[in-house]
Amino acid sequence: MTHAAADASAPLLELDGVSRRYKMGSEIIHALREVSFKVHRGEYVAIIGTSGSGKSTLLNLLGCLDTPTEGAYRLRGRDVRGLDDDALSDLRNREIGFIFQTFQLLPRTTALENVELPLVYRGMGRSKRREQARRALERVGLGKRMNHRPNELSGGQRQRVAIARALCAEPTILLADEPTGNLDSTTGRDILGLFEQLHAAGNTIILVTHEPTIAARCPRAIRLSDGQIVHDGPGAQVAAGIRGMAEAVAAEAVSA
Ligand SMILES: Nc1ncnc2c1ncn2[C@@H]1O[C@H](COP(=O)(O)OP(=O)(O)OP(=O)(O)O)[C@@H](O)[C@H]1O
Ligand SMILES: [Mg+2]
Numbered sequence: 001m002t003h004a005a006a007d008a009s010a011p012l013l014e015l016d017g018v019s020r021r022y023k024m025g026s027e028i029i030h031a032l033r034e035v036s037f038k039v040h041r042g043e044y045v046a047i048i049g050t051s052g053s054g055k056s057t058l059l060n061l062l063g064c065l066d067t068p069t070e071g072a073y074r075l076r077g078r079d080v081r082g083l084d085d086d087a088l089s090d091l092r093n094r095e096i097g098f099i100f101q102t103f104q105l106l107p108r109t110t111a112l113e114n115v116e117l118p119l120v121y122r123g124m125g126r127s128k129r130r131e132q133a134r135r136a137l138e139r140v141g142l143g144k145r146m147n148h149r150p151n152e153l154s155g156g157q158r159q160r161v162a163i164a165r166a167l168c169a170e171p172t173i174l175l176a177d178e179p180t181g182n183l184d185s186t187t188g189r190d191i192l193g194l195f196e197q198l199h200a201a202g203n204t205i206i207l208v209t210h211e212p213t214i215a216a217r218c219p220r221a222i223r224l225s226d227g228q229i230v231h232d233g234p235g236a237q238v239a240a241g242i243r244g245m246a247e248a249v250a251a252e253a254v255s256a
Contacts, residue, residue, distance in 0.1 A: 010076075010077060011038035011039060011040050011074075012039055012040055012041045012043075012075070012076060012172065012173065012204055013038070013039050013062065013073070013074065013075050013076075013173070014037075014038045014039075014072075014073070014074045015035055015036055015037055015038075015061075015062075015068075015071065015072070015073050016036050016071055016072040016073075016074070017034045017035075017036055017070065017071035017072070018032060018034070018035045018036070018061065018068045018070070018071035018072070018073060019032055019033055019034055019035070019068060019069050019070040019071055019227075020032040020054075020057050020061060020066070020068055020069050020227075021069045021070075030226075030227050031054045031057040031227055032054045032057055032058060032061070032068075032227045032228075033226075033227040033228045034070075034071065034228070035054075035058065035071075035224075035227075035228070035229055036071075036229075037222060037229065037232060039173075039204065039206065040204075041172075041204055042199075042202055042203075042204055043204055043205075043219070043220060044195070044196075044199040044204075044205045044207075044218050044219050044220070045205070045206045045207070045218060045219075045220045045221065045222060046206075046207050046208075046209055046214060046215040046218040046220070046221040046222070046235055046238075047059065047206065047207070047208045047209070047221070047222050047223075047224060048208075048209055048210060048211075048212065048214075048215040048221055048222070048223050048224070048238065048239075048242070049210065049223055049224035049225055050210060050225070051210065053224040053225055053226060053227065054224050054226075054227040055177075055208045055210075055224055056177055056208065057227075058208075058224065059175050059177050059206070059208050061073060062096075062173070062175055062206060063092060063096045063098050063175045064080060064083075064088045064089075064091050064092045064095075064096060065092070065098075067080060067081065067083075067088070068081070075091065075095060075172075076095070076172065078091075093118065093121055093122060093169070094169075094171075094172075095171055095172040095173060096171050096172070096173055096175060097165075097166030097167055097169065097171035097173070097174045097175065098166060098175050098176075098177075099159075099162050099163055099166045099174065099175065099176035099177070099179050100162065100177055100179075101177055101178040101179065101181040101182055102182060103150070103158045103159055103161070103162045103182075104162065105150045105158060105161055105162060105165075106150075107149065107150055107151065108149065109149065109150075110146065110147045110148065110149055111137060111142060111145055111146050111147070111148055111149075111150075111153065111161045111164075112130070112133050112134065112137065112146040112147060113133075114150070114161055114165055115133040115136050115137055115161060115164045115165045115168050116129050116130065116132075116133040116168070117165065118165060118168060118169045119132060119133065119168060119169060122169060132168050132169075133164070133168050134146065135168075136164040136165070136167045136168035137160075137161070137164045139164065139167065140160040140161075140163050140164045140167070140194060141160065141194075142157060142160050142161065142164065145157060154187070155182060155183050155184075155187060156183055156187035156190060156191065159179060159180075159182075159183060159187075159191055160191070160194070162179075163179075163191070163194065167198070167203075172204065173204045173205075173206065174198065174203055174204065174205045174206070175205075175206050175207075176195070176205065176206070176207045176208065177208045178208055178209060178210070179191055179195075179207065180192065180209075180214070192214065192217060195207065196217070212239035212242045212243055213239070215235045215238055215239045215242075216235050216236045216238075216239035216240075217235060218235035219234065219235060220232070220233070220234060220235060221233070221234070221235040221237075221238035221239065222238070223238050223241070223242065
C-alpha cells in the first residue's frame with residue numbers, strides 16, 4: 001500500500017488542471033478545460049451538464065478508459081499519467097466499477113455469468129467467483145433471476161445486473177453514465193434508490209446525468225458547461241441553479 005492509500009483523509013481521486021482535447025482534422029475540440037476537483041471515499045457525486053458539455057469525457061478519464069491531454073489525475077495518490085494500456089486496464093480492473101446507459105451485457109449469457117465476468121479477468125477461481133456474483137445479484141434484488149438471460153429480463157432488471165457486475169469485484173469507485181437514461185421514471189427511481197443504499201453502505205459513487213431532479217438528490221453535484229466546471233456544491237443548490245437559468249431563459253423568450 002502506498003502512503004497516500006493508507007491516509008484516510010487523502011482524497012480518493014484528484015483532478016488537477018485536467019484538459020482533454022480531440023483533434024478532428026484541422027479542428028481542435030476542447031472537451032474538458034482545466035478541470036480540478038477532489039473526491040473523498042464514500043462521496044456520492046452527480047456530474048451534470050447539457051449534451052456535449054464533457055460529462056462522458058470526464059467519466060472516461062476517471063474510469064481510466066482515457067488519459068488527460070494536460071493536467072494530472074491521481075487515483076489513490078497514484079498519478080495515472082504515463083501508464084501504458086496494460087497498466088491502465090489493470091488499474092481499472094482493480095479500482096473501477098463502470099455502469100453504462102445501455103447496460104452492455106452479453107446477450108447469450110445468464111445474469112450470473114455476466115456478473116461473474118470481471119472476476120474471470122481477475123483470475124478468481126470458479127466457485128469463489130460464483131459465490132461473489134450470487135451475493136452481488138442478491139444485493140440488487142435479483143436473487144430469483146440469476147439464470148435469466150438479458151432478453152428474459154426487464155430494462156430495470158438488466159440495469160440491476162449491470163450494477164451487480166460493477167459491484168461484484170468490490171471496486172473502490174462506482175462510475176455510472178446516465179444509468180437511468182433508458183428506463184421509465186418509476187424504474188429509474190428504483191435504480192436511484194439502489195444507488196442511495198450503496199452510498200449509505202459506504203460505496204463511492206460518481207453518476208453522470210442531465211436531469212436536475214437526479215442531481216438534486218445527490219449530496220454533491222458538479223456542473224459542467226462547455227468542458228468547464230461552473231458549479232460544484234450540494235446537489236440541491238446546483239440543480240436549483242440550472243432550474244433558475246431555465247426559468248430566466250423562458251421568461252426572456254416570453255418577453256421577446
Ligand atoms: N472521440 C472523440 N473525438 C472527437 N470529439 C469528441 C470525441 N468524444 C467526444 N468529443 C466531443 O467532445 C465534447 C464532449 O463530449 P462528451 O461525450 O463528453 O459530452 P457529454 O456531456 O457526455 O454529452 P451527452 O450528454 O450527449 O452524452 C463534444 O463536443 C463531443 O463532440
Ligand atoms: Mg455522454
